[in-house]
Amino acid sequence: MVSRIIPVDAFDLVVFGGTGDLARRKILPALFRRYCAGQMPEGAQVIGAARSEMNDAEFRAFVTEAVEEFNGNFQYSDEDLQGFLSILFYVTLDALGDGGWSELATKMQADRVRVFYFSVGPSLFGPLAERLHTYGMADMNTRIVVEKPFGRDLETSKALNRSLADHFDEHQIYRIDHYLGKETVQNLMAIRFGNMLFEPLWNSQYVDHIQITVSETVGVQGRGDYYDRAGAMRDMVQNHLMQLLCLIAMEPPSRFEPDAVRDEKLKVIRALDPVDPDNIVRGQYSAEGDRAGYLADVGDPHSTTESFIALKLHLSNWRWAGTPFYLRTGKRMRARSSEIAVVFKETPHSIFDEEAGRHRNILTIRLQPNEGIDLDVTIKEPGPGGMRLVDVPLDMTFTEALGPEAEYVPDAYERLIMDVVRGNQTLFMRGDEVEAAWAWTDPIIAGWEERRDKPLPYDTGSSGPVDALALMHRDGRRWREVRS
Structure with a gap:
């Protein structure tokens, strides 16, 4: 190829x-x-x-x-x-x-x-x-x-938009989010809108829930001053994870062109419900051995800024009513991994006995470190002794599926910079989109500041605070294991 x-x-x-x-x-x-x-x-x-x-x-x-x-x-x-x-x-x-x-x-x-x-x-x-x-x-x-950061709240983002609009038209302004330049993120749109197989199932009737995870093994050292003023919510959720959520949840645009795509993303942000405090878990990583904890890394023993956050979100629209979206991101986690997992519902009736177990199809879009796509399907476990079911992945790792020429996947910045040169704004955020994201984010941050909530400690190399696990467990669900 x-x-x-x-x-x-x-x-x-x-x-x-x-x-x-x-x-x-x-x-x-x-x-x-x-x-x-x-x-x-x-x-x-x-x-x-x-x-x-x-x-x-x-x-x-x-x-x-x-x-x-x-x-x-x-x-x-x-x-x-x-x-x-x-x-x-x-x-x-x-x-x-x-x-x-x-x-x-x-x-x-x-x-x-x-x-x-x-x-x-x-x-x-x-x-x-x-x-x-x-x-x-x-x-x-x-x-x-x-x-980014394109502002730190709605007021400052509006001010930045005005300062740029004083000198340039919107079609000349490219607000870059490198996550949108990743090959697999764009493949997400190809999977959704280029295959008849998935789109009829892409709704609350068939999807049990969706997980979006961005975990990092590094701490905030070297960025402590900036990060302590931002935190995981401003640094990651308001932009990177919000963009992934928009692409996974948006309606099909009329065509693959900048404003059509961005119109649909904006509708997703505006459909987001306010988040109940019980559906928010914030954390700070603790010290381990000779590795300093968050408070030492930022130089403030009284900081209440989060290095981890998990949220349970809902969208008020016909496609996703009743389907929860679980988002989490954190520093000093078990592994460096970014993925979106679309977890489908179980079959409405199993014809197999209890020993066969209950199984689900899961579509996993891996953004890093090994870009690719898995679809877990249920098959019979090989061998005699009855009908035992097992889940196996249909794996599309780019370098394996597309041959040697896919061994080098262009970096997100390569793709996005050349899109600017070509005048293609499809993978860039529009001003009203940024402001809508802040309009949803600000009340969440204001809420925990008013309540004086403190982030929960979590061990370096873990999956975050225990309460984040409970966020899923109380719904009878589990986070997917974070793997590198």
């Missing part, structure tokens, strides 16, 4: 915060891999812009180190690297002043797409957008990319 590379026209791409951690770890290596894939047309240029005093040669040395450190097993030649370095440039720039802006403007080439990646804090979004207009770099071919 030969991958089809969709060509793009020449473009200029500027990375504000071009020497920052996100640029070093994700953005610049992703651009390099797209260069190796033949998606950087002749004349394209990538420009780093930041406060650091640096010239083009020093920036190219910085990028070389980033490529070598963060490209994993990706194979490339020295010719590839030198070719990529030749299209890199750097401008020392003051985001809040005038320094460097005229120089940056002179590097822009006429009559081509211009992408400005705001790999900076949200407080700089407005000033950067304003200066792009002041210095004549913004036109109808200009696109801006903004990273």
